[in-house]
Amino acid sequence: MKLTKNIIVLAGLLMISSCSNFEDINMNSDSATKVNSRLLATGAIMGIMKPSSGAGFVDTQFVPKYLGWGEGARGSQYNDFGRDGFDDYTSLKDYQLMVDLATPESKDAYEALSLFLKSYRLYNHTISVGDIPYFDILKGKEGILTPKYDSQKDIFIDLLASLDRSYELFGKASNFEGDPIFKGDAKKWQKVVNAFQLRVLINLSKKESDTDLNVKLKFTQVYQRGALMSGNSDNLQLVFSDKAGQLYPFNIANNKHAYYPMISNTLMDLLKAHSDYRLFYYATPSKAKTDAGVPTNSFDAYMGIDASSPIANIRAKYADGEYCGLNARYINYASGEPYILIGYGEQNFILAEAALRGWISEDPSVFYKKGIRASFEFISQNTPDDVKYHYGRKITETIIADFLSMPSMQLVGDFNAKLKMVMEQKYIAEFLQLPWQPYYDYRRTGFPILPINPETNLNFKEPTKIPVRWLYPDVEYNYNKEQVQKALNNQYEGVDEVNKLMWILK
Amino acid sequence: MQLSSLQTSRSYEFGTAFHLFDNRLRFDLAYYNKLNYNNIRSARISSTTGYYNTLINYGEEQHRKGFEVTIFGDIIKSKDLTWNATFNWARDRYYYGEVDPVYSTKKTYVAEGKRYDWLDAKDYQRDPTGNIIHGKDGMPLINPVATLQGFTSPDWVFGLSTSLTYRNLTFDLSIDGKVGGIAHATIDQAMWNSGSHIDSDNQYRYDEVVNKKQTFVGKGVKVVSGSAEWDVDGNIIRDDRVYAPNDKVVSYETYVTRINPYIGEIRTQNLLNKTFVKLRNLAVNYSLPQKFCSRLSLKQASVGVVGQNLLMWTKDFKFSDPDVGSDNINSPSIRYVGFNLKLNF
Numbered sequence: 001m002k003l004t005k006n007i008i009v010l011a012g013l014l015m016i017s018s019c020s021n022f023e024d025i026n027m028n029s030d031s032a033t034k035v036n037s038r039l040l041a042t043g044a045i046m047g048i049m050k051p052s053s054g055a056g057f058v059d060t061q062f063v064p065k066y067l068g069w070g071e072g073a074r075g076s077q078y079n080d081f082g083r084d085g086f087d088d089y090t091s092l093k094d095y096q097l098m099v100d101l102a103t104p105e106s107k108d109a110y111e112a113l114s115l116f117l118k119s120y121r122l123y124n125h126t127i128s129v130g131d132i133p134y135f136d137i138l139k140g141k142e143g144i145l146t147p148k149y150d151s152q153k154d155i156f157i158d159l160l161a162s163l164d165r166s167y168e169l170f171g172k173a174s175n176f177e178g179d180p181i182f183k184g185d186a187k188k189w190q191k192v193v194n195a196f197q198l199r200v201l202i203n204l205s206k207k208e209s210d211t212d213l214n215v216k217l218k219f220t221q222v223y224q225r226g227a228l229m230s231g232n233s234d235n236l237q238l239v240f241s242d243k244a245g246q247l248y249p250f251n252i253a254n255n256k257h258a259y260y261p262m263i264s265n266t267l268m269d270l271l272k273a274h275s276d277y278r279l280f281y282y283a284t285p286s287k288a289k290t291d292a293g294v295p296t297n298s299f300d301a302y303m304g305i306d307a308s309s310p311i312a313n314i315r316a317k318y319a320d321g322e323y324c325g326l327n328a329r330y331i332n333y334a335s336g337e338p339y340i341l342i343g344y345g346e347q348n349f350i351l352a353e354a355a356l357r358g359w360i361s362e363d364p365s366v367f368y369k370k371g372i373r374a375s376f377e378f379i380s381q382n383t384p385d386d387v388k389y390h391y392g393r394k395i396t397e398t399i400i401a402d403f404l405s406m407p408s409m410q411l412v413g414d415f416n417a418k419l420k421m422v423m424e425q426k427y428i429a430e431f432l433q434l435p436w437q438p439y440y441d442y443r444r445t446g447f448p449i450l451p452i453n454p455e456t457n458l459n460f461k462e463p464t465k466i467p468v469r470w471l472y473p474d475v476e477y478n479y480n481k482e483q484v485q486k487a488l489n490n491q492y493e494g495v496d497e498v499n500k501l502m503w504i505l506k
Numbered sequence: 507m508q509l510s511s512l513q514t515s516r517s518y519e520f521g522t523a524f525h526l527f528d529n530r531l532r533f534d535l536a537y538y539n540k541l542n543y544n545n546i547r548s549a550r551i552s553s554t555t556g557y558y559n560t561l562i563n564y565g566e567e568q569h570r571k572g573f574e575v576t577i578f579g580d581i582i583k584s585k586d587l588t589w590n591a592t593f594n595w596a597r598d599r600y601y602y603g604e605v606d607p608v609y610s611t612k613k614t615y616v617a618e619g620k621r622y623d624w625l626d627a628k629d630y631q632r633d634p635t636g637n638i639i640h641g642k643d644g645m646p647l648i649n650p651v652a653t654l655q656g657f658t659s660p661d662w663v664f665g666l667s668t669s670l671t672y673r674n675l676t677f678d679l680s681i682d683g684k685v686g687g688i689a690h691a692t693i694d695q696a697m698w699n700s701g702s703h704i705d706s707d708n709q710y711r712y713d714e715v716v717n718k719k720q721t722f723v724g725k726g727v728k729v730v731s732g733s734a735e736w737d738v739d740g741n742i743i744r745d746d747r748v749y750a751p752n753d754k755v756v757s758y759e760t761y762v763t764r765i766n767p768y769i770g771e772i773r774t775q776n777l778l779n780k781t782f783v784k785l786r787n788l789a790v791n792y793s794l795p796q797k798f799c800s801r802l803s804l805k806q807a808s809v810g811v812v813g814q815n816l817l818m819w820t821k822d823f824k825f826s827d828p829d830v831g832s833d834n835i836n837s838p839s840i841r842y843v844g845f846n847l848k849l850n851f
Contacts, residue, residue, distance in 0.1 A: 072760075072763055073760060073763065073764065078643075086552070086553045086554050087553045087558070088553075089553045089554045089555075089556060090553050090556055090557060090558060092556065093556040093557075132554075133552070133554040137554045137555070137556065138554075138555065138556035139555060139556070140551060140555030140556050140557040140560065141556075144555065145551050145552065145555055145560075145608060145609075146552060146608075147552065147554045147555060310643070310757070310760075311757070311760050312720070312757035312759075312760055454642060455642060455643055456643050457642075457643075458641070458643070458645075460641045460642070460647065460729070460733065461733045463642060471650065474652075475550070475552060475553065476552055476554075477612070477651070477738050478550070478611040478612055478613060479550055479551055479552045479609075479611065479612065480552040480554070481612040481738060484738065485738055488738070494737065494743070495735045495736070495737070495743070495744075496650070496736075496738065497735060
């Protein structure tokens with residue numbers, strides 16, 4: 001009995017003594033214990049850059065009808081729009097902290113970065129749902145737990161002002177640490193902000209006559225202030241490699257769904273119409289055709305599917321090999337291609353559209369061709385010269401020059417005909433790139449013409465249309481109900497519905 | 507905002523017992539009432555505040571109330587034969603006490619006095635008589651907002667155990683069960699989704715796969731014209747839809763996968779009643795005669811057979827044991843059958 005007692009006392013002593021340096025023992029000497037602006041910047045930039053892997057990577061491709069899916073019905077392919085989510089608002093907190101912790105020399109750069117990233121995220125939310133909480137956000141600590149929703153117009157006015165400020169700060173900022181994309185080159189970031197601001201403005205194309213925004217004048221200012229992207233090397237893009245964790249998101253190693261995408265007629269017909277070599281870099285030939293002896297370098301070996309046809313038909317085509325899957329470079333080549341968020345090619349198509357609209361007095365054709373050239377060059381520069389990635393149809397300078405001088409590629413006709421051509425080429429160039437931009441352009445301009453099948457369209461209220469917005473998040477219904485209700489009353493007669501027009505679309 | 511003071515509760519219980527017929531029949535009744543308040547909770551808030559949740563003492567109270575009735579009986583008590591039985595019946599419920607005006611969810615079924623164990627899901631759109639509404643594509647339509655579907659706790663639970671001893675032979679039996687309460691049968695939904703549910707082996711599937719002919723028509727109505735709008739609580743605020751019986755022939759596979767998506771999204775036909783009755787324990791024991799034991803210099807010895815989970819009857823659940831509480835693709839409970847040999851030196 002006495003022995004037992006002693007053991008208990010001893011054990012107790014051991015525990016007490018081992019607890020004294022508990023903190024030290026539990027500290028992982030390999031991980032950071034203090035945060036700084038550099039670390040926060042890396043996380044913040046990667047937070048907007050990094051796409052989801054596997055099937056999630058192609059989620060954005062179904063609404064704009066680039067792809068169908070051979071596995072089964074995907075809601076977005078049939079225009080089933082769900083809800084937006086506001087969870088990424090929490091990452092905006094880090095942006096402010098990044099600025100607060102900055103040294104005086106780096107303050108400008110981090111503040112400029114913070115303004116850009118915040119604008120980027122909130123812009124994406126407002127164009128997806130309409131009014132959003134904007135001015136009263138991130139004040140949970142101060143007790144503002146139910147932020148009010150602000151009008152989309154006020155948001156756009158502030159977004160443009162924030163981007164001006166970000167542009168100005170990057171202009172005088174020194175280079176900063178923690179940037180995995182441009183190694184902290186403030187001038188490169190200034191171009192990104194400039195190009196993004198052009199995107200924001202072109203998305204206000206229906207608000208040309210709004211005198212508070214003065215879109216046209218603002219666009220000219222941004223165009224002329226001397227920070228245009230001048231090549232694909234200015235792209236805000238994420239580059240992939242064969243290093244661990246850096247594989248292309250749709251690579252077979254990340255992906256159980258690599259062989260389900262089926263290229264649509266929408267994309268296929270646009271490519272075939274001008275014998276576009278990009279087809280051979282986007283697709284694999286149809287098995288049914290190659291089995292019948294059609295050579296893989298023939299345009300005839302490629303066929304699209306109608307992404308709006310019933311899933312049973314699509315699955316039958318899948319089973320019979322009557323479709324084209326994604327090119328092997330997306331699946332088997334570790335680097336795939338860089339993932340562009342804001343790009344030089346996009347900027348040129350925006351400028352072409354602005355020139356068509358008379359916002360800038362330039363020849364739209366110049367930008368239109370620069371945009372197409374940027375797309376060809378991007379693909380050829382990022383793809384190894386291997387027949388398995390281009391089926392012998394290699395893109396060369398001659399091919400690009402010939403393509404651009406083809407009569408059918410010249411920008412002619414009335415405004416609508418020209419706009420259609422610009423948007424079609426923008427659409428082709430943005431395949432598997434620039435998340436959701438092709439949809440927003442379609443929503444705004446109606447181009448390219450996407451297939452809508454009333455028999456399969458899950459937009460039941462307006463079966464001849466693709467929805468124009470997502471619904472507000474469930475979490476807002478449950479925890480910010482009064483405010484979301486007010487926002488619905490102010491914009492959509494109190495009803496959260498996918499066909500209601502938000503302010504920028506009116 | 508007061509930070510993390512201790513959670514508090516108050517409770518009271520009334521109980522009474524009657525013993526009749528020389529203690530051969532005994533009743534025990536109890537009522538309890540417990541209020542958990544000043545609860546510490548990681549309360550969800552709108553992420554536009556910059557945070558997902560906040561750790562606070564919040565005003566949402568949990569009120570637990572219940573009854574328990576137990577009857578014991580020594581039915582036979584003689585030298586060679588004894589037989590006794592215990593039966594109990596209980597009801598245990600959680601309700602909301604006060605709800606927190608800021609932090610409690612704004613769902614309409616969260617309010618003082620309402621049940622705490624609600625389960626909600628997005629139901630099919632239904633016509634005034636409850637038929638499932640189909641769209642032009644012949645597929646059922648889903649409500650945009652989740653509504654209350656039921657409660658997860660059972661209405662009541664019961665147990666019966668009895669023991670019969672005749673000389674050296676003892677026979678024990680216990681049966682118990684729970685009645686009511688719903689759960690999402692994820693196994694059913696996952697099997698329907700992947701095509702491995704046994705009931706999917708039917709004529710429609712055969713026609714589609716083997717005869718290459720679609721023959722399935724979803725049961726319910728279809729919208730001929732008009733549309734509807736809902737408020738944030740899921741109530742219809744405008745509806746001019748006109749219906750006709752659904753006659754659209756569709757792919758059975760597409761239909762079945764549509765009404766049984768990935769299990770993260772509940773479909774209401776897979777919300778099943780958890781009612782079950784279980785033969786939890788059955789045992790027969792024989793104590794070896796004292797004479798025999800002493801010959802082997804043993805104080806006591808017995809042999810027996812015991813079985814647990816030998817039988818279960820369920821109302822709805824087929825592929826998992828509703829006794830576990832929730833069906834999270836869990837495997838059925840294990841049946842034990844054993845043999846006992848006890849030697850006491």
